[in-house]
Amino acid sequence: MLIHVGCEFVQVTSGPTHAVLQVEPRADAPLHVVEAMWDERTPIASSVYTDGFGNSCRRITLPEGRSTIRYDARVETPDEPDAADDGAIEIPPELLPHDVLRYTLPSRYCPSDEMEQVATDLFGDGRHGWARVRAVSDWVHENVTFGYGTSTPTTDALDVFHSREGVCRDFTHLAITLLRALGVPARYAFGYLPEIDVEPTGLPPDFAAWMEVYVGDQWWTFDPRNGGRRKGRVLIGRGLDALDVAMVSAFGRADLESMTVWADLETDPDPDPLTPGTGATPEPA
Numbered sequence: 291m292l293i294h295v296g297c298e299f300v301q302v303t304s305g306p307t308h309a310v311l312q313v314e315p316r317a318d319a320p321l322h323v324v325e326a327m328w329d330e331r332t333p334i335a336s337s338v339y340t341d342g343f344g345n346s347c348r349r350i351t352l353p354e355g356r357s358t359i360r361y362d363a364r365v366e367t368p369d370e371p372d373a374a375d376d377g378a379i380e381i382p383p384e385l386l387p388h389d390v391l392r393y394t395l396p397s398r399y400c401p402s403d404e405m406e407q408v409a410t411d412l413f414g415d416g417r418h419g420w421a422r423v424r425a426v427s428d429w430v431h432e433n434v435t436f437g438y439g440t441s442t443p444t445t446d447a448l449d450v451f452h453s454r455e456g457v458c459r460d461f462t463h464l465a466i467t468l469l470r471a472l473g474v475p476a477r478y479a480f481g482y483l484p485e486i487d488v489e490p491t492g493l494p495p496d497f498a499a500w501m502e503v504y505v506g507d508q509w510w511t512f513d514p515r516n517g518g519r520r521k522g523r524v525l526i527g528r529g530l531d532a533l534d535v536a537m538v539s540a541f542g543r544a545d546l547e548s549m550t551v552w553a554d555l556e557t558d559p560d561p562d563p564l565t566p567g568t569g570a571t572p573e574p575a
Contacts, residue, residue, distance in 0.1 A: 291369045292324065292556035293522050295482040296362035297497075299538060300547040303352050307542040311348045312527050312535055313361050315481070318344060319525040326363035327564040334359070343534055345527040352544060362564050364556060371519035378506025379419040380474055390504050393475035397530035399446045399463045400478075402470035408451065409471035423474060423503050423512060430465045430514040458499040458515040459532045465514040466501050466531070475504035478531045479511070482524040482553035488516075495551045497537060502528065522555065 297313050315323055317340075328336070334357070336350045350359070383394065396403045412429065413422055433454055440455040447467035450460040462478055469476040483498035485491065500513040500523075513520060527535035538544070 291367050291486070291522055292561070293365045293367055293482070293484055293524055293553065294363075294556045294561075295365055295484075295524050295553045296360065297537075297552070298358065298360040298548075298550045300356065300358050300549075301352060301538075301540075302356050302545045302547055303354055304543060305354050307352045307540055307544050309350055309352055309538055309540040309544060310536075311350065311359070311361075311538055312345055313537055314346045314348065314526065315363070315365055316345060316525050316527065319481075320368060321524060322366040324364045324366055325564055326361070329360040329362060331358035331360060332356075341534075343527065343529050345529070345535060352540070356547070364561065364564070365524050367522050367524060369521065371521050372511040372513070372523070374420075374519060375506055375510070376420050378508075378510065380422070380505055381507060383473060386475065386504070390475050393477045393504065393530070394470050394473055396470070398533045399459075399531040400467040400470060401446060401448055402467045404448055405451065405467050406471045409468045413468065413472060419505050420510075422472070423469065423505060423510075426468050426472075427465050427501075427512040427514045428517070430461050430468070431517040434461050434464065434514075436461070436515065458496075461515040462499040462501050463531055465512070469501075469503060477502050477509075477528055478535065479525060479528050480532070480535050481526040482551070483516075483520060484522045484553040484555055486521040486555050488518075488520065495553055497526075497551055498523075498553075499532065522553075524553065 315321060334350045336348050338348050341347050413425055417425055435455045437455055441460050445460060447463040450456045450464045466476040479502050480497055480499040502509040503512055529535045
């Protein structure tokens with residue numbers, strides 16, 4: 291499938307402000323970037339590096355005043371839903387790969403050490419492996435209500451457990467925390483998620499968060515916010531929690547005036563090439 295994704299940020303600063311953007315698809319994700327364009331409107335020099343989690347990060351310095359930065363891309367993804375394996379088993383800690391073990395530990399938004407008793411009470415009923423992961427994801431999906439403005443940038447999984455409301459990152463943080471409290475490795479993932487073969491939500495497009503869980507000696511995608519398996523995910527970043535994959539990290543005051551996100555199935559068999567605007571910087575596919 292060909293997916294058209296992108297975003298636009300309009301920000302206002304009182305002086306030059308350095309920032310890091312994470313909005314580009316990961317190089318190792320199961321997808322192919324056909325074409326991509328930074329249409330910067332406000333011409334800004336940038337450089338790219340890969341962080342410790344393998345995410346593509348772009349460094350820029352926002353000028354004083356209003357800046358409009360736009361990323362636009364067409365990406366090929368598999369025409370199939372998230373993979374599944376009902377028989378996948380949990381791996382005991384002593385057999386986990388070194389780089390997986392850290393995803394069983396508490397992190398800033400996922401205080402799993404504070405939720406061990408809750409996790410045991412809810413899911414310590416003998417289920418293991420895929421069945422237990424599915425039960426955790428389904429429980430969060432069914433018991434947390436989605437709503438913009440129901441959480442803040444400092445809301446963690448324990449807060450969400452008590453309030454039972456939040457946005458997709460809050461659903462994901464709670465599910466990850468419960469799984470880590472059970473000794474199951476889980477990590478945060480976010481990206482673009484088009485509405486393909488699902489009932490439209492009627493909500494404006496936004497970045498999406500989900501989780502990846504390690505069972506059966508590999509990582510699998512689960513989506514506590516949306517519940518079911520989905521098509522067309524375009525992965526941007528992975529980390530311990532949302533702190534590791536912020537869309538914009540500003541080193542100073544940068545007020546976000548507006549943010550627009552798009553993620554749509556490209557139905558035109560021969561779409562027009564992406565058209566740069568003032569100050570656009572083409573990126574190789």
